[in-house]
Amino acid sequence: MPIFLIVTAVILSVAALLLFSLWGIPFIALFVIVIAAVMLLARRRDPDSIRIERATKGPTGAPSKASGGAETANERVGQG
Numbered sequence: 001m002p003i004f005l006i007v008t009a010v011i012l013s014v015a016a017l018l019l020f021s022l023w024g025i026p027f028i029a030l031f032v033i034v035i036a037a038v039m040l041l042a043r044r045r046d047p048d049s050i051r052i053e054r055a056t057k058g059p060t061g062a063p064s065k066a067s068g069g070a071e072t073a074n075e076r077v078g079q080g
Helices: 003-045
Strands: none
Touching: none
């Protein structure tokens, strides 16, 4: 491949990257503003709406603890 085509491809790639990154900045900023506004409005309506629970709850509604004889999935199917 001639060096001219390689240089042309590199120049076009850099130009495209700069063009798309410059066009992308306003869209990313708008996206961040919209997400922040949605979170603030949800927080004003219900303070617990965006709270993250730290413990997963089992079917009974209470966090579950591993039993003493806990085993891996491979051990349960005989690949132990």
